[in-house]
Amino acid sequence: MASIKDVAAEAGVSVATVSRVLNGHPSVSDEARTRVLAAVRALGYRPNAVARSLRTDETRTLGLVISDVMNPYFTELARSVEEEARALGYSVIIGNADERPELQDHHIRTLLDRRSDGLLLSPTDGGSPLMLDAARAGTPMVFVDRWIPGVDVPVVRADGRDAVRDLVAHLHGLGHRRLAIITGPAATTTGSERVAAFGEALEAFGIALPEAYIGQGDFQAESGRRATDAFLALPEPPEAVFAADNLMALGALDAIRARGMRVPDDIALAAFDDIPWFVHTDPPITAIAQPTGELGRAAVRALVDRIEGRPPQSVTLSARLVVRRSCGEPPDPAKEQRVSHPDELLRIEGIRKEGEFSG
Amino acid sequence: MASIKDVAAEAGVSVATVSRVLNGHPSVSDEARTRVLAAVRALGYRPNAVARSLRTDETRTLGLVISDVMNPYFTELARSVEEEARALGYSVIIGNADERPELQDHHIRTLLDRRSDGLLLSPTDGGSPLMLDAARAGTPMVFVDRWIPGVDVPVVRADGRDAVRDLVAHLHGLGHRRLAIITGPAATTTGSERVAAFGEALEAFGIALPEAYIGQGDFQAESGRRATDAFLALPEPPEAVFAADNLMALGALDAIRARGMRVPDDIALAAFDDIPWFVHTDPPITAIAQPTGELGRAAVRALVDRIEGRPPQSVTLSARLVVRRSCGEPPDPAKEQRVSHPDELLRIEGIRKEGEFSG
DNA sequence: GATCGTCATGGAATCGATTACACGCGGCTT
DNA sequence: AAGCCGCGTGTAATCGATTCCATGACGATC
Structure with a gap:
């Protein structure tokens, strides 16, 4: 050359x-x-970008470490991250942690070695020493979707609290009283927050959330299957199951089918994270949609702000309930929703940024 | 630092x-x-990997440019590529071309600038000058899934000819005679090969493939919708539609539903590329499954061989028909297939490498 | 005891860029 | 006319590693 x-x-x-x-x-x-x-x-x-990087000490490269590329939610996140980064003149290196902390560390290490200008992380766990050290050492970093409390790193995420309350109201309105949840690992914020929100919403309706109705999952389909199997083996199985992510919902659907039961007639099903496929499943699945694309873009903007010396902003957008047929009684067909691009929701729901209200 | x-x-x-x-x-x-x-x-x-790369002239980085990350087929491909690359000590930079030639060129250019040790490409078109120049200049390169004829670059792909014949036999056996196809861009090999294989298979059954039954798509859901709409508006619409990829099949499903018709009662539907979601759609969709994971791994091995001075091998694996309910008459339930990991097929079908037969 | 080979080590060149500094030149001010 | 400024340009230092080559110490060999 x-x-x-x-x-x-x-x-x-x-x-x-x-x-x-x-x-x-x-x-x-x-x-x-x-x-x-x-x-x-x-x-x-x-x-030669390598030589230039050595001299200027910037690679114009962003690292994105996500928990599971095969999860359509993260795929879409990755896509929007890459788009926004490209628009700002950065390339993105994606690391797939596959929900495994040691893989996550591997990717963080290589990204650091390759001198990425900044890291976009969606931690699979409570935070490895490596990650915390990097944050402390001043590596530009932004958490997206999941975050680690007590670490001084901007967070870009969706708040599902209101949407979960809407979902519980929806289920309650359809007459369901025994509601169960399949949660993610407690070490992830999305894991614990979603149960918390669910529990609070139930409480507001005077419904209890017994231990037996909390299934421990790991955001993978197989765990959704196992948890659902356990629910269905209960003397008094739940009337509705809420899966804390889309893959576990798929697993739940599998488990329900395997027993020859039908959704929603025999049991209701809902999921966190809406994806285009949910429109085409049998039945179409009621889900909580995050403004995924906007999350990815906001995360990149925050990270690049940080890299280029501007003060980065944490951002919280809101999620939204999309009612389909998996919880029972089809809604008015005119109101049935098709959400191929959850971003469209923004136009409806608006965007809320932290600091715009109380500061 | x-x-x-x-x-x-x-x-x-x-x-x-x-x-x-x-x-x-x-x-x-x-x-x-x-x-x-x-x-x-x-x-x-x-x-500092940057300094080391400058000196040693190797980055231990592979570039992967795929046509569409949102397509689960390519997501899985990307995942297996990353895994195998990691096992061999390489990192992967993924570029999403979004089926747009100019984006593809953008990614090739940055990968070249960053001195990736090699490129894994799934070309969206007939090959830009940039790409051809790079190949001629000796950049280690391997085509995966799609390729460009006449360029001296190893190809790792699946041959769907037999599977397409099986599919046509299946459709014919169910009594369907008016068969249509939604194809991909003619500039892609996967676009043209699949129609060709379909046409040949039809011919073997003495069935014609009129122009009106060839819908031009672009591998995106929307084009599947449009093509299917056109089919259904025909005085004599087809009895079965074969979509050359999974997203177009989804679009087709949409279009069929929008007319209030039902699959498979009113029209049969099948797709190229099997994905986990096809098990859960309504109805489950009959598809041709590629050994995606094995393709990704083989592609990385070929590329790394080339990079490290060993002679790289082109590889052709075979695809396989997975019958579900979307073409009619449910098969014996005991035989119904669930393919979450198409790789499992390898154990059934075996792997065929080029050169093992004729050389 | 001179010669040689082996081994551990350091000095310095090198990869391909960016950039501080110096220099020469021309034009303007005073 | 001297001095100054600013512009265009080149020389060389620098980034952080790898690696060639020289050197000195030591042991073995004759």
Whole structure:
């Protein structure tokens, strides 16, 4: 590959001049500029980003470590992150932690070694020493979706509290009283928050949430299946199951089918995280939709703010209930919702940013 | 961040010795080695991968440019690619081309600039000059899933010819005679091959494939919808629709539903690319499953072979028909298939590598 | 005891860029 | 006319690693 020296030789100038032309430095004569550009074209020269990074100490690369790429929610998040990053002149390296802390650490380590300018994390656990050290050492970092309490890192996430309350109201309105939840790992905020919100909502309706109705899952389909099996084996099984993510909902659907039962006739089902497929499942699944695309974009903006020396902002958007048929009694067909792009919800719901209310 | 100089100072040796210790060079005294390792630990030193790459001219990074991350087929491909790459000591940078040639070029360019050691491509089109130049210039490269004829680059893909024949036999057996296909862009091999295979299979059954039964799609859900709408508006609409990828099948399902028709009673539906969700749609969709994970792994192995100076091998695996209910007459329930991990198919079907037969 | 080989080590070049500094030149001010 | 400023340019230092080469110590060999 041609280097800047080759270009300089071809154009009959010094490497400094070539560099100045390439970086738009004003102090270059038109004469030199044209000669350099001609040489660049002639040699098909492209600057070596590795060398540039070494010198400037910036790679214009963002690291994104997500819990599970196969989960459509995170796929969409990754997609929007990449789009926004590209718009701001950054590339994204995606690490798939597969819900495994040691894999998460592996990715954080390589991203750090490769000198990513910043990290976008959705922690699978309570935070490894590696991650906490990096945060303390001043590595630009933003948590997205999940976060770790007590760490001074901006958080971009959706608040599902209201939507969960809406869901419980919906279930209650359909006559369901025995409501169960399949939760994620307690070490993740999304795991614990969703049960908490569910519990509070139930309480508001004077419904108890017995231990037996809390199934421990790990955000993977298989755990949804197991938890649902356990529910159905109970002397008094629940009338409705709320899965804290979409994959566990799929597993739950499997388990219900395996017993020859039908949704929603025999049992109601709802999920956190809406995805395009939920429109086409049998039956279409009622879900809580996050403004995924906007979350990804906001996270990138916060991280880039931090990297480029501007004060980064934590952002909380709100999630929203999308009623379909999996909890019973089809709603008025005119009101039935198709949400291929959950972002459309923003136009309906509006965006709430932290600090706009109380500060 | 501590650099190798700091470590050298802390350990009281030269940077050369530190480097030797870190790279396992034999000619280092135990005394020096322990001192260096102690210093490394004390300072929390991590080698700067950027500097190392500049010097050694290798980044241990692979670029993967895929057509559409939101397509579960490619998501799974990306996942298996990352896994195998990690096992071989490489990181993967994923670029999402979104079926747009100019985006594809953007990603190829940044990957080249960042000096990725090799590229894994699934071209959205017939091949841009940039891509062809890079191939000619000797950039290690492997095509996966889709490829470009006439370019000297190894190809890792699945052959769906037999499976398509099986599908046509299945449809024919169910009494369907008017069969239509929604194809991908003709510029992609997967676009044109699938129609070709379909056409040949029909011919074998003495069935014609009129122009009106070939819907032009672009591998996105929306195009599946449009093509299906056109089919249904025909004076004599098809009895079965075969979508050349999973997203277009979803679109087709939408279009059929929108007309108040039912699958499979009013029209049969099948898709290329099997995904876990197809088990849960209404009805479960008959599909042609590719050994996606194995494709990803084989592609990485071929690319790394090429990078490390071993002769790379083109690989062709075979796809396989998975019958569900979307074409009519439910098959014997005992035979109904659940394919969450299409890789399992390998155990059934076996793997065929090019060259094992004729060479 | 001179010579040689082996081993551990350090000095310095190198990868390809950016950029501080110095220099020469021309024009303007006083 | 001297001095100053600003512009365009080149030389060289620098980023953090790897690695070639030289050196000195030591042991073995003759």
